[in-house]
Amino acid sequence: SQTIHQWPATLVQPVGSPLSLECTVEGTSNPNLYWYRQAAGRGLQLLFYSVGIGQISSEVPQNLSASRPQDRQFILSSKKLLLSDSGFYLCAWSVRDSTPAFFGQGTRLTVV
């Protein structure tokens, strides 16, 4: 069966520090991968998605970047965090865009 791992679950980082969130998927090949951000009490904002290794589409210009170094690994990064980067970050995968998405448990990032 397929599983998705996302870590860490919580993270407190100072302003200006770097960020690296990792997401891995097991049990499937060539998944579509997604990073979403959810502000408190709000909906999900799509940040990045990838349909293959090295293929990254950015939905919102911002202080973040994403990389897909391996088929089932998706990394969200920042060189210098801003206060506004605080939020709940969710990684997800799907077979293709029109199929259900499966989410990780999320990372609660607080930038202080």
Place this chain on the structure above:
Amino acid sequence: SQQGEEDPQALSIQEGENATMNCSYKTSINNLQWYRQNSGRGLVHLILIRSNEREKHSGRLRVTLDTSKKSSSLLITASRAADTASYFCATDSGNTPLVFGKGTRLSVIA
């Protein structure tokens, strides 16, 4: 950008009652999906309804889709305290990632 808009934003009901949440969207879709999110957790897929379907059932869940009105509803029958969560609709417009609404926060009071 967000396409789906859920209504109401928050809903509080007694255990055993039915809960109805609505979703409106703006552009044509291939399918519409509903997800559930427990507080501080990831989203869980509940049900998918295709654009050529009008109604779908899964256990205590009933989803309807009206493409002429660009709207969908999620009905949870005989609600339980464990149904307390946020519910999101998400639209698939073909060859693009899912676009999620802002969600409805459902509280079921025992």
